[in-house]
Amino acid sequence: MLDGVRGLAILLVLIYHFTMGMTGQGLAARLFFKATSVGWCGVDLFFVLSGFLITGILCDAKGSPHRFRNFYARRALRIFPLYYGVLIGVFAGLPLIATTTGGFDGVEDAYIWLWSYGTNILVALRGEWFPLSHFWTLAVEEHFYIFWPAVVFLCDRKTALWVCLGMTLLALVARVWLVSQGAVLAAYCLTVCRMDALAMGGLVALAARGPRGLGVLAPHARTTLLLGATALSALVGWRFGLAFHDPVIQTVGYLALAVCFAALLALVVAAPASSPLAIVCNLAPLRSLGRYSYGLYVYNSIFILLAEGSSLLPRLVAWSGSMAVGRLLYVALAASSTLAVAWLSWHLLEKPFFKLKRHFPSGSDSSSLHRPDPSARTPGYAPAPLCPLKA
Numbered sequence: 001m002l003d004g005v006r007g008l009a010i011l012l013v014l015i016y017h018f019t020m021g022m023t024g025q026g027l028a029a030r031l032f033f034k035a036t037s038v039g040w041c042g043v044d045l046f047f048v049l050s051g052f053l054i055t056g057i058l059c060d061a062k063g064s065p066h067r068f069r070n071f072y073a074r075r076a077l078r079i080f081p082l083y084y085g086v087l088i089g090v091f092a093g094l095p096l097i098a099t100t101t102g103g104f105d106g107v108e109d110a111y112i113w114l115w116s117y118g119t120n121i122l123v124a125l126r127g128e129w130f131p132l133s134h135f136w137t138l139a140v141e142e143h144f145y146i147f148w149p150a151v152v153f154l155c156d157r158k159t160a161l162w163v164c165l166g167m168t169l170l171a172l173v174a175r176v177w178l179v180s181q182g183a184v185l186a187a188y189c190l191t192v193c194r195m196d197a198l199a200m201g202g203l204v205a206l207a208a209r210g211p212r213g214l215g216v217l218a219p220h221a222r223t224t225l226l227l228g229a230t231a232l233s234a235l236v237g238w239r240f241g242l243a244f245h246d247p248v249i250q251t252v253g254y255l256a257l258a259v260c261f262a263a264l265l266a267l268v269v270a271a272p273a274s275s276p277l278a279i280v281c282n283l284a285p286l287r288s289l290g291r292y293s294y295g296l297y298v299y300n301s302i303f304i305l306l307a308e309g310s311s312l313l314p315r316l317v318a319w320s321g322s323m324a325v326g327r328l329l330y331v332a333l334a335a336s337s338t339l340a341v342a343w344l345s346w347h348l349l350e351k352p353f354f355k356l357k358r359h360f361p362s363g364s365d366s367s368s369l370h371r372p373d374p375s376a377r378t379p380g381y382a383p384a385p386l387c388p389l390k391a
Contacts, residue, residue, distance in 0.1 A: 001268055001269075001271070001281040001282055002049065002281075002290070003286070003287040003290035004268075004283060004286040004290055005045070005290065006049060006291075007287055007288065007289035007290035008286060008290075009042040009049065009290075009293065010293040010296050010297060011042070011286070011289055012038075012039040012040075012045065013039060013040070013043060013297060014039075014296065014300055014335065014338070015039045016039025017301060017304060018304075018334045019033060019036040019039075019327075019331065020304075022327060037241070037242075038241075041242065043137055044254065044257045044258060045261045046297075047194055047197035047258075048200050048201040048204075048258060048261040048262050048265055049201060049261075049265060050141055051144075051197065051198035051199060051200060051201025051205070052202065052205045053201070054144070054145070055148070055152060055160075055201065055202035055205035056205040056208075056209075057071070057362050058153065059152060059157075059205060061362050064361070064362075066360075067153060069360070070362060071149050072149075073357075073359075073360040074360050074362055075145055077353045077354065077356050077357050077360075078350075078357070079138070079142070079294075081353045082294060082295060082345060082350050083135075083138060084115075085349055086298055086299075086302070087114055087115060090107070090132065090302075091111070094108070097306075101306055101309035101310040102310075103304075103305035103306055103307075103308050103310075104131045104132075104309070106131060107130065107132055109130075110122055110131070110132065114132055117135075119135040119136045119139045120137075120139040120189040121139070121190070123185050124183065124185055124189055127184070127185055127186070128185070129185075131305055132301070134298075134301040135298075136189045137297070138298075140189070141198075143191040144195075148198075151163050160206055161206050161207070164199040165199070167198070167199040168195070168196040168200065168258075170192065170195060171192060171194065171196035171199070171254075171255075172252075172255055174187075175187045175250055175254065176251050178193065179247045185245075187250050187251075188244060188245070193254075196254065196255055196258045197261070200259060200261070201262060204217070204265055204266045204269070208269065214270045215270075217267075218266070218267060218270040220266075221263040222263075224259060224262075224266075225264060228260040228263060229260055231252075232256040232257065232260060235248060235253050239253075268281055291346070292339070292345075294342075294350070295341070295342030295346055295350065296339065298342075299338050299341045299345070300338045303334055303337055303338050304334070307330070312330065313326065313327070314326075316329045
């Protein structure tokens with residue numbers, strides 16, 4: 001089911017990126033593009049899911065030999081081949097790219113920051129986007145991987161829960177201060193500002209490993225999701241949308257999103273296999289998107305850069321003679337091309353390294369997410385078989 005959650009997250013991001021900047025004249029078109037403009041929050045869902053998965057893996061590896069070495073080796077095998085492979089390809093191909101299309105102008109100035117996972121820091125310092133700046137999310141996650149294993153391995157469960165709450169408060173305070181200084185992109189990209197989403201995911205994983213296990217999650221998650229969704233809806237109504245750069249959304253809005261996604265994740269993990277939520281998350285298209293989500297995230301913005309450099313959208317509009325048809329062709333081409341490249345990347349580049357993870361056992365076991373004591377179950381609640389904690 002968690003692949004389905006990943007699929008939902010990347011679907012939101014793709015819809016947002018492929019329709020970004022598009023507007024319409026009619027009411028239906030305006031409403032459609034207004035709806036697609038909230039897709040940026042798919043990144044927040046990724047952060048919550050990552051916090052949950054990584055915390056679960058670390059909890060299950062606690063006490064195992066070489067746990068630090070194995071964790072970092074497994075992360076490197078999963079993340080570095082694609083990340084650095086793309087960087088090598090882009091910088092090696094810049095002369096050819098420069099002669100055939102634009103879109104990557106200025107990327108040389110970010111060379112050191114990209115190679116050292118400092119993209120989000122450079123975005124914050126510049127206060128503007130640049131080619132490959134979508135790697136800021138990967139930088140945030142990499143920074144999280146640096147310190148979080150020590151927290152989980154060296155603290156007991158209750159202490160780690162308090163650390164999650166502290167991280168959430170720190171992120172909110174940091175965003176409030178940065179927004180007050182007018183540092184919009186810093187509040188959006190800096191690791192300290194996005195720790196609440198990661199912490200919320202970690203909190204769910206830690207709560208699931210408590211004495212009552214999954215049984216304690218479902219009833220509280222439903223209430224939390226309802227309250228969080230109500231607060232988020234009120235914010236959307238007040239601010240006439242969910243723009244990531246809106247100062248109110250950037251402060252309490254990000255927190256409300258993190259709470260909602262954490263509650264949703266808890267419900268997914270605890271959902272009976274026959275429930276509508278589990279059925280949706282197990283849909284084959286969503287799971288397929290989730291399986292290739294890393295590549296889809298990396299490659300979709302590269303397609304956009306190449307498309308912008310070659311004026312692809314205006315050409316498609318001119319060729320079709322229709323703005324609507326041209327846009328539709330652009331989205332179809334963008335989606336199919338990105339998916340094809342991500343599929344090839346998984347099988348030719350990522351999967352061979354992924355298989356090497358067997359040399360570094362994580363110690364994770366889905367059975368360590370405790371089943372609730374039957375006497376503690378909520379009436380009508382029946383936990384589903386757990387998904388393996390894959391990341």
